[in-house]
Amino acid sequence: MENTETKLCAMCHQILKPEYYFCPNCGTKVQDSPLSTNPAEQTKLYIYSIVLPWIGFFTIGKWDGIKYLKSKDEKTKQIGFIACALMGISFVILCYVGYIQYNAAVKSINNSITSDFGI
Numbered sequence: 001m002e003n004t005e006t007k008l009c010a011m012c013h014q015i016l017k018p019e020y021y022f023c024p025n026c027g028t029k030v031q032d033s034p035l036s037t038n039p040a041e042q043t044k045l046y047i048y049s050i051v052l053p054w055i056g057f058f059t060i061g062k063w064d065g066i067k068y069l070k071s072k073d074e075k076t077k078q079i080g081f082i083a084c085a086l087m088g089i090s091f092v093i094l095c096y097v098g099y100i101q102y103n104a105a106v107k108s109i110n111n112s113i114t115s116d117f118g119i
């Protein structure tokens with residue numbers, strides 16, 4: 001029978017027990033510690049959830065890329081075009097990184113469900 005619960009450290013190939021959060025040999029983080037549910041952590045998470053979108057909103061408000069792009073001056077317009085292109089590229093990369101992280105999170109949840117049932 002294949003033992004799916006045996007994990008090896010990615011850095012030093014030490015055999016790890018499923019309950020380990022760090023490799024005992026080299027200290028590499030193996031998996032995330034369980035998330036804290038204490039009231040202080042909850043409050044922090046809720047505050048971030050409220051505040052972060054507003055930070056994004058005000059940051060975009062300070063971005064002058066569109067103003068540059070609408071300018072009649074060729075040079076200014078070119079600067080605006082480059083700014084918009086950079087913003088677009090950055091946004092695509094952000095989406096891509098977000099997508100990878102989302103997939104990794106889903107995969108790790110699936111793995112933990114599978115190991116909980118011992119399949």
Ligand SMILES: [Zn+2]
Nearest residue numbers: 009012023026
């Ligand atoms: Zn290790």
